Amino acid sequence: MSDAESALPSDLDRNAVQTALVEWYEADHRDFPWRRTDDPYEILVSEVMSQQTQLGRVVEAWDAFLDEWPTVADLAAADRADVVAFWTSHSLGYNNRAKYLHEAARQVTEDHDGSFPEDPDGLSELMGVGPYTANAVASFAFNNGDAVVDTNVKRVLHRAFAVPDDDSVFEMAASELMPAGESRVWNNAIMELGGVACGKTPTCDESGCPWRQFCHAYETGDFTAPDVPTQPTFEGSRRQMRGRVVRILGEYDELRLGELGPRVRVDYGGDTGEEWLRGLVEDLASDGLVTVDDERDEIRVSLAK
DNA sequence: ATCCTGAAGC
């Protein structure tokens, strides 16, 4: 259980490490609106939007989303098509996440009598809520989570304390470092550190990083970060075309395949003609995002209700 | 292990 390779702070230093970070965070941090609420629904919406999307781009969408569906019951009662269309029109990407969020709202309303589970295990049962989001919502809504482990936390722990690039080790280290019973401020603070001071290009001195005196990377000058899987080129990809289909269907009630095609790509036809589009749309249908209505010789496509 | 998405950052 003990960590021979990494240099997690000793019991003696841990308190100083914890205090330094919390004081740094409380002295000054970005004032995102979801940091001013403890409503689990509002927190969940912000977390799902924030997955793989820069926080600054989330603010406007978060406001508009809660304006449209102010409570979890409102969202549960909405049509999935409207939620997916909203998601796409606000450029949030990953429209599967809109479907998951809608489904999670339905779970809370129907399976939990309208009130959220208050611990990570219970929250994990909600659709689209994995280990990170479960701990984030438990922390920020109920101050009742364990340490979150996201790319920010991994990067910080790897640099500061030489925690090896291994998920289960990151989890143990993060958990050991968190002051008990302070998940709300702690998880906010450590992710703020990763987002502001210890990003890909660290700004230790400019940001007044509170861990400089403890930091392995600051001492050695090696700011190597854990590997993040690189993505294939987006331009021209199938993923891009899926995104276009969903965006277009968000603008029309229903389209025939032949009407949809030219709007998806100007060179619609040939190798990327009806056959190709049909496959694309069928994939989206199995993801529950669109409905394909195949009647007679006309194939009609729309966002799934 | 692969797929999902789009824009800012560099």
Added chain:
DNA sequence: GCTTCAGGAT
């Protein structure tokens, strides 16, 4: 142009 961004489902 390529990488990165508060991950999760299958």
